[in-house]
């Protein structure tokens with residue numbers, strides 16, 4: 001496997017290895033993909049102010065997260081069907097989380113059971129809930145997560161309907177996926193993926209079946225409202241994070257409902273093509289909820305400098321999505337470790353350039369208005 005020197009490398013290698021259907025599922029976005037590109041461009045356009053002669057020899061990337069120490073300032077956002085990138089991907093992500101003491105999101109739509117993910121992550125997993133439209137079955141999942149040892153629940157609220165993602169639609173992507181003539185050609189042209197993936201068994205939605213019925217990825221969740229959030233808050237004793245917030249008034253209301261943290265996110269541009277860049281929403285929401293309320297961020301983070309920028313815009317923790325799956329598709333567990341090293345080095349070097357020794361010192365003063 002060629003060495004990964006940047007998240008772009010991981011994407012390039014993944015593109016050449018994955019069937020088009022799988023690459024387009026991971027890489028794809030809502031509409032024209034303009035919102036997805038804008039997320040990245042808005043981050044790129046931010047400038048950081050270098051400072052010199054500050055003795056930055058002893059630097060640490062550890063940050064405090066819900067009262068515990070995470071070794072790295074970035075984690076793994078919840079993603080459905082990760083095992084499409086390679087067999088065992090969810091467990092690789094779990095082990096990565098355990099090694100670096102960072103959170104990994106276990107999606108409702110995961111291709112490995114929530115029990116197996118938290119075991120691999122040695123407790124460093126957060127359960128991500130998609131409200132199913134049927135509250136009893138959502139509650140059953142929450143109870144199951146609690147019994148498995150999950151202490152943090154992430155409620156994703158930005159999918160009232162699954163966004164239209166033309167690249168997926170064009171490839172005929174469905175879960176569980178069907179192998180028609182088009183997919184057959186696609187898989188035949190990517191034999192390395194096909195042999196390992198199809199021999200290990202087609203990835204499935206592992207949290208469903210039996211008592212838990214079926215999960216329809218495209219089902220409407222449009223009935224969710226504030227009273228649902230209130231009931232969930234009353235029911236869940238652990239930490240509650242709401243993911244997929246871009247509006248300051250929504251954020252202020254969530255804070256008043258007793259939500260422990262908000263993950264500012266545009267779902268990586270996969271939901272509303274016309275959404276504002278998530279990084280700008282982060283700054284607005286930070287000014288609305290005050291200095292100390294925990295805010296997490298994802299959508300478009302591709303480098304250590306991006307990570308530092310998100311902290312400067314008000315994040316207390318940052319997550320990445322697609323790059324992890326690209327790293328797995330490129331080089332499995334070793335690809336993941338390489339990407340982690342890249343992001344770690346980039347973040348640490350960026351801190352040094354800014355004259356800082358830790359992430360807690362990063363703030364708005366590091367931003368240079370151009």
Ligand SMILES: Cc1cc2nc3c(=O)[nH]c(=O)nc-3n(C[C@H](O)[C@H](O)[C@H](O)COP(=O)(O)O)c2cc1C
Nearest residue numbers: 026077078079080107156267268299300320321322
């Ligand atoms: C393949 C894929 C599957 C995803 N599945 C979920 C999911 O099941 N639940 C969820 O809350 N977010 C899901 N997301 C969104 C991510 O958690 C995250 O918000 C997004 O990927 C961040 O943007 P980035 O990919 O630009 O880093 C998914 C994203 C991708 C790329």
